[in-house]
Amino acid sequence: MVLFGAGLFAPPLIHSMRQHGLNPVCIMDNATSKHGQSIHQVPILSPAEGHRLHSQLPVVISAAPKYIEEIRGQLVRMGWTRILDGLRWMSEFEYEQDTFAVGLDSLHNEIDRYVDEYVSIYHRDRLFIPSIDVIITEKCSLRCRDCSNLMQYYTNPRNMDADEVFLALDELMGFVDHVLEFRVLGGETFVNPSAWQFVERLRTYSHFTRIAVYSNGTIVPKGRNLQCLQHDNVYLRVTDYGPLSRRTEEMTALFRSQGIAYDVLRVDGW
Numbered sequence: 442m443v444l445f446g447a448g449l450f451a452p453p454l455i456h457s458m459r460q461h462g463l464n465p466v467c468i469m470d471n472a473t474s475k476h477g478q479s480i481h482q483v484p485i486l487s488p489a490e491g492h493r494l495h496s497q498l499p500v501v502i503s504a505a506p507k508y509i510e511e512i513r514g515q516l517v518r519m520g521w522t523r524i525l526d527g528l529r530w531m532s533e534f535e536y537e538q539d540t541f542a543v544g545l546d547s548l549h550n551e552i553d554r555y556v557d558e559y560v561s562i563y564h565r566d567r568l569f570i571p572s573i574d575v576i577i578t579e580k581c582s583l584r585c586r587d588c589s590n591l592m593q594y595y596t597n598p599r600n601m602d603a604d605e606v607f608l609a610l611d612e613l614m615g616f617v618d619h620v621l622e623f624r625v626l627g628g629e630t631f632v633n634p635s636a637w638q639f640v641e642r643l644r645t646y647s648h649f650t651r652i653a654v655y656s657n658g659t660i661v662p663k664g665r666n667l668q669c670l671q672h673d674n675v676y677l678r679v680t681d682y683g684p685l686s687r688r689t690e691e692m693t694a695l696f697r698s699q700g701i702a703y704d705v706l707r708v709d710g711w
C-alpha cells in the first residue's frame with residue numbers, strides 16, 4: 442500500500458498497519474520539503490513519483506480527517522482508483538501488542554484524536570466536542586503576569602465546589618454525544634485538595650475519551666489526588682516553566698513509578 446500525508450497521523454497509521462501485517466512502501470506528500478525524508482523507514486515521495494512507481498497499489502490517506510475529501514479529489518485526478526482512509530487501522534490499534542519503547546502516551550492521544558475527528562466530520566448529526574475545560578480552582582502557586590486564565594485578577598480566589606460544577610456539566614453532557622477530552626485545570630490543580638472528586642465524577646460519564654489533568658509542576662499530588670490519576674483514561678500534563686516548575690522532576694519520577702501516564706509541555710516564554 443501507499444500512504445498519502447506525511448504529517449502527525451502517518452506514524453500511528455504505520456504502526457497500526459504493521460500490526461495488521463501491512464508495510465506501506467512509501468508516503469506521498471505535497472510538501473516538497475519532506476521529499477527524500479522518511480517516517481519509520483518509509484520513504485516520503487512527491488505524489489508524481491509515488492504514482493510513477495506504485496500506481497497499481499491502493500492508497501491510504503494518512504492525513505488529518507478534515508483533509509480526506511480534498512486529498513481524495515487530488516488522487517482521483519491523478520488516476521488512482523483504489524483510495525482508502527485510515528480509520529479501520531487506527532481504530533483497531535492494539536496498544537498492548539506494540540513493541541516500540543517511547544511515545545506511547547502521545548501515540549495513544551494521536552490515534553484517539555484521529556478517530557474522534559473522523560467521527561465528528563463523517564457523522565455530522567452527532568454533537569462532538571473536542572475538549573471541555575473544567576476549572577476546579579481560582580488559586581495558583583505561581584503568579585504569571587500574563588496568565589491566560591486570568592488568575593492575577595482574582596481578589597478572593599477559591600476552590601470550586603464539585604456539586605456546583607457538575608450541576609452545569611451534567612446538563613451539558615445530556616446534550617452531547619461525545620467529548621474527546623476533559624481538561625481539569627485552574628490555577629494550579631493540586632492546590633485544590635479535592636481535585637480527585639472532579640476526576641472521579643468525570644469518569645462516571647460514559648461518552649468521553651480521556652481526562653487530562655494539568656499542573657504547573659510545583660505541587661506533587663498525594664493521597665487521593667494521586668490515586669485518581671491511576672486510570673487508563675486519565676493522564677497528567679505538566680506545563681514546565683523551567684526553574685519555576687521546581688518539582689517537575691520529582692513529579693515525573695513519581696508518575697513513572699506509579700504507572701501514571703503523563704507528558705511535559707515545556708514553555709520557554711510567558
Ligand code: SF4
Binds near residue numbers: 583585588591593629
Ligand atoms: S501557572 Fe498557569 S494558571 Fe498559574 S498563574 Fe501561571 S499561567 Fe496562570
